[in-house]
Amino acid sequence: MTAPAGSTAVAAGRVLGWLGYAVALTVAAGCALVPLAWGRAAGTPLLAGGPLLVVALALFGGALLAGGRTFRAVTAGLLVPVLATALFRPVAALRPGLLLVAAGVIVLALAGAVRLLPARLRTGPRIGALVVAAGLAQAVASLTAYQAGRVVDGSLPAWRAPVRCPHRTGAGNSPSPCCSPPGRRRCCCPGPPGRWSGWSAVR
Structure with missing residues (x-):
């Protein structure tokens, strides 16, 4: 016998489904952090951020299928820094000397991609791009202060x-x-x- 819409059985099924979805994504995200920290996935540094990007895409896909407007905006905003991390991690593993250059190029590319999105889909990614830019600015400022301190310590x-x-x-x-x-x-x-x-x- 099929339970009518809005009944307790349907609500409980939805709750259990979302809980299972959340638990599966949490476990997958934890597993995806291992290759990201290790700097290598499938035997190559180029895919180090791939598993985490897949998890973010799965979260965004679930938000598109069954989530509300706020959930979609939040997941879209999370997708931007995850994508930036997936692009940035191979550079850190293969060309550490180009970290700042690569970070600047990635931020500019993400900002340009966000501007190409339709206005109704731009809110979340725009916030994510701002978070990435702010994080990069803090990293650059910290690195600059550290290097300046070393120079002052050595020259004076x-x-x-x-x-x-x-x-x-x-x-x-x-x-x-x-x-x-x-x-x-x-x-x-x-x-x-x-x-x-x-x-x-x-x-």
């Missing part, structure tokens, strides 16, 4: 802990800034009375 060793100059004695032996990395320190200080020693090695 006077900021390091001071060392004492061996040519000064008594009360006149004031700390002199270190001018090279530890192990090969140098200080600029006066030599014996009457002449200047210039750069004197301190070990």
Whole structure:
């Protein structure tokens, strides 16, 4: 006997179906993160992000078939960063020196693709593209700050802990800034009375 529409049996079936769908996608996403972190799928780095992209496509397909407008927008927005990750991961594995260039190209390509979508389908992908761009901007800013810190640390060793100059004695032996990395320190200080020693090695 078929249960009428809107009955308890139909509602319970729908709930169980969506729960099974959610559990299956969760397990699949967890399995897809392994090749993404490992950097290789099916024996090649080019497919490292493929499994996660398949999971995102399955989620988006379910939203198109049975989801509401909000669910479709959310899944479409999630699809954009997943696609960016799938494109970015092979570059990180094969050409690490081109990470920033590849990230910029990927962001521009995704932004152009989002603009080509119809207006009714553009909300979710646009938010996803903004999230990708914001994440890239933060990564670039962090990397720039790190590199700038390294450059400053290497070019201004006077900021390091001071060392004492061996040519000064008594009360006149004031700390002199270190001018090279530890192990090969140098200080600029006066030599014996009457002449200047210039750069004197301190070990």
